[in-house]
Amino acid sequence: MQRAEVLVVGAGAAGCMAAGTAAGLGADVLLMERNERVARKVCITGKGRCNVTNASDVPTLVQNVPGNGRFLYSAFSAFSARDTMHFFTELGVPLKVERGNRVFPESDKAVDIADALSRFLQENGVRRAHARAAELLLDNGTVQGVRAASGEPFYAKRVILATGGLSYPATGSTGDGYVLAKHAGHTIVPTRPSLSALRCREDLCTACAGLSLRNVALTVEDTKKHREIYSDFGEMLFTHFGVSGPMVLSASTHLREMQPERYRLYIDLKPALSEEKLDARLLRDFAGNSNKAIANTLGLLLPRSLIAPVLHLAGIPGSEKTNQISKAQRLSLLHTVKALPLTVLGFFDIEAAIVTAGGVNVREIEPKTMASKLCRGLYIVGELLDCDAYTGGFNLQIAFSTGYLAGQAAAQSKPEEA
Secondary structure (H helix, E strand, O other): OEEEEEEEEOOOHHHHHHHHHHHHOOOOEEEEEOOOOOOOOHHHHHHHOOOOEEOOOHHHHHHOOOOOHHHHHHHHHHOOHHHHHHHHHHOOOOEEEEHHHEEEEOOOOHHHHHHHHHHHHHHOOOEEEEOOEEEEEEEOOEEEEEEEOOOOEEEEEEEEEOOOOOOOHHHOOOOHHHHHHHHOOOOEEEEEEEOOOEEEOOOHHHHOOOOEEEEEEEEEEEOOOOEEEEEEEEEEEEOOOEEEOHHHHHHHOOOOOOOOOOEEEEEEOOOOOOHHHHHHHHHHHHHHOOOOEHHHHHHHOOOHHHHHHHHHHHOOOOOOEHHHOOHHHHHHHHHHHHOEEEEEEEEOOHHHOOEEEEEEOHHHEOOOOOEEOOOEOEEEOHHHEOOOOOOOOHHHHHHHHHHHHHHHHHHHOOOOOO
């Protein structure tokens, strides 16, 4: 049996911030974590580089959270992106700002961020317990602590749940927090992948697997509502099952009513060229290669692995001589290059998504403290909340901001008020 003033369950980004903040304010804090190391998921974010935050102001942070962004206004105001950057710099991690205001450690090593969080805990005297939470200990609508899977009770008048979502379960994010929150009476909005790769119907994805496209434009159409719901410019990647990459991950957050074949992607392979300029480019290329097969003529316009799929979609045999291509065929090719179509079948597995959307209904959480409105002494933070953002450092900022608010509130709350 162990006791603490504040018990934090989960040592990810949000949990570490909550525990260290509460301890720094003088609370006796015990951090319960099923893994031996803290911040395991942080170590794999940003392809191992860790996109710590996004160097934007509070309104911009809110705008980049399509899932309940307004709920986070108080959290972002209390602990902003600037605060996050100052926090890690003070812990000895120099940072840099890259395209799109994305912030990374200068070392490009995510482990430096994880190590800094570990130092933060040690410097503030946070106690550690290697255990997995199994159930909340409740008494008349008030939290009393947590019972571990081993059966051992951990008593505390204030408990902060920071167990993460369902993505990357090998890091410990297996959905335990949803069960605990539901036990306390909370509503769980159905979970789904966010910042996820997409499965597509077309065979060209498999044919082009591994091909990375840069400086292309992406448009997403909701075929049920017959309207465009998202557009972006940047990078993407073909995979054996569909598409991935920064643009696709951001687009996935908008596919909130996923059904097979409901959403269609259109890739503009030459967004810098208008249709008129692209047509002129095609005419020049055709004129200079009139006796070549059309498949060989397009080598300077398109990546090699895309040529055959594009010609197939345009209805043009690859062996046909360039000087035999009709105007109708040329225009068909032009339209395919400007709007390469892909049909979305669904998200890739939630376990491989960067973020879990859905979770604890934010209407049941006090936005200025992250305290539960249903269970006294309980706080819920990070990916457990029904808040998800675009790629670019925004999701980690959610973790740091909500963790900070909860740690501050839990430390300053009197037991009878918690």
